[in-house]
Amino acid sequence: MSETWNHVACPGCSCLCDDLSVQFDGDRLLSFEPACPRGEQWFRTRCESSPRGPQVAGVTVDYDSAIAVAVEILRAADYPLIYGLSQSATPGQRAAIALADALGGVADTTASLDHSAAIMALQEFGEVTCTLGEIRNRADLVIFWGCDPASSHPRHAERYSIHPRGRWLPGGRSDRTVVMIGTAGQVEQCRLDAEGTKPDITIAIQPGQDFETLSILRRIVRGDQVADVPAPLQQLVPLMKSCKYGVFFYGLGLGGDGDSESSTAAPIDHVNIAALLQLVAELNAFARFTARRMGRHGEVSGADNVLCWQTGYPFAVDFSSGYPRHNPSEFAADGLLARGDVDAAVLVGAETIPRFSAAARKHLESIPTILLDHPAAQSPFQPTVEFSTAVYGLHASGTTFRMDNVPIALRAMIPTQLPTDAKILADLTNGLA
Secondary structure: EEEEEEEEOOOOOOOOOEEEEEEEEOOEEEEOOOHHHHHHHHHHHHHOOOOOOOOOOOOOOHHHHHHHHHHHHHOOOOOOEEEOOOOOOOOHHHHHHHHHHHHHHEEEOOOHHHHHHHHHHHHOOOOOOOOOOHHHHOOEEEEEEEHHHHHOOOHHHHHOOOOOEEEEEEHHHHHEEEEEEEEOOOHHHOOOOOOOOOOOEEEEEEEOOHHHHHHHHHHHHHHOOOOOOOOOHHHHHHHHHHOOEEEEEEOOOOOOOOOOOOOOOOOHHHHHHHEEEHHHHHHHEOOOOOEOOOOOOOHOOOOOOOHHHOOOOOEEEEOOOOOOEEEEHOOOOOHHHHOOOOOOOEOOOOOOHOOOOOHHHHOOOOOOEEEEEEOOOOOOOOOOEEEEEEEOOOEEEEEEOOOOEEEHHHHHHHOOOOOOOOHHHHHHHHHHH
């Protein structure tokens, strides 16, 4: 018998749209509205996959036996790593931090691969920020830098940034000026939504010239005389100084390898983002201006939030001294694994493992590993112990965080016998006592 659920939140991307109507027949997805290819794929792959029981060395065992093996792995470890959490929710993230604390190991999130530059920049310079609702109602100048919202956040333009009629923007799209900035040869193909909406202005910059471009913009905003300013930048500065409310949405392409969400942050990319945040702060002398990062995963903001309120730090947190310490260059998962510093790993989601360095992947495959992931996930290696977990927002309720750090409630809609990651992690912690 089919059942329809309304006002459902979608963890398919960090927009976390909460206006969905979904219809299920058992564990089969019948309909998904409004249309969003990314969101529909997220629901379909997770609800229609075949659940499997816990496995030890690739052999299916009962739950208690798998927990017992995992506990012994953690008992024998001197310095274990707990990593992932971007496909979890608040209950699982809290349980992961409690386990890392009990073990005296390290807790790290996928932010260390994707958003460490943005976090380091705001730690150093601060951030003028806002909610997506504020942007929807007020922002008459919207600037995307180093991102392709049509592919990474398909309904971002529809719900928040471009098309909606806001309280002070009754004309919707006609009341907004939209600018797209990115790497030459790539930004020209970027679009605002799945319908192919183009920005009003496209500014192409040469690879590796983000910092120089931001420095020029800051100098012009301050009133300095700058020679040989490119025409697009001359056009942009008056728009920024004369708008009523402006916002920068920046992605991994800000100083990275390009404008797609496959871009990876480089070690110095926080300098580029810091320059952007400083520009935003200086623009507030002329207009209300804010900045928001375009998160890659639906719950990476939640993992950062939970770690912050539990430890004071957003990622790469070490507990080996009996209290939390934070140092991205020392405690980030990729570096720990590449150096061979950890001797066991608990992976709460393995979606970013293929993006680790070759040395990190090689060491990960040489140590005992415990993997918790959703039933449809394909593990990039053979873990020692593997658990299929219930999916938050489908099988289990929980709290997640939107890209603007607004908490969104997830609902349980399909019954399952699978345990949540919170239960598994709590059982591991209790087994160590």
